[in-house]
Amino acid sequence: MTDNTTRLDHVVLWVRDPVAAADFYEKAVGLEPLRVAEYTEGAVSFPSVRVNEETIIDLAPLTMAEGMGMLPGAADAAGHPVNHVCLALTEHGFDALRARLEERSVPVTGYTHDAYGARGPARRGFYFQDPDGNVFEARHYA
Template identity: 70%
Template structure:
């Protein structure tokens, strides 16, 4: 695909996913869950607990993070056009792609911690084509996470 994509004759720079915001009841606890279960690096947790940052995050990769926004932050959302009442608005799910061995290790960790999960699905389509295996689970705040791996 190169450095630019063509869309209707227009050339655009490549688009990358920067972050996804998840609504959570306890951001520090949510960061701990994502660190323990997925090995994601927590960011700004100390700053959040000290009241110096509005929310912590966890790093998915060098380009992408999940922001863990407290539901109480929703009171400030009317300042954003069209965002009034959006605190806690459901997202269907977030999908994380892992190498096959990390996929298996995640499933084992979730089972060890009695986190409910679906059966393994096969041949689901995603950003990189067909994934041989995938499954879904919920974080402690009810956000649905899909885990998958590619060949």
């Protein structure tokens, strides 16, 4: 087994409208919005949403892409090459997420079964996209 002291701190998604994205992640996905007021006041560069006590998703405006000069090609990375981000939930949270997405007419895929992940095979999963086209997988383990 590996040393499990490394944790996923955050994922940065490029979005057209960070406030609308935070609203989607709060109301459709059920995540806690962070720093939205500070963003709208111009005090911070982007808002975030909390996945859990250790992990957040930053909602970076596409206008920031042009300033991403720290790595060659970083400015062109908006939406690429990330395939998808996977959210692992409890069975209840999984069902509640799907219900919220369907209630908001967000297209979802059929269920997957026994797809391999960080905790082994997941009992069920499905995929959906946020309003900016970022792909998410939701799953729960047995």
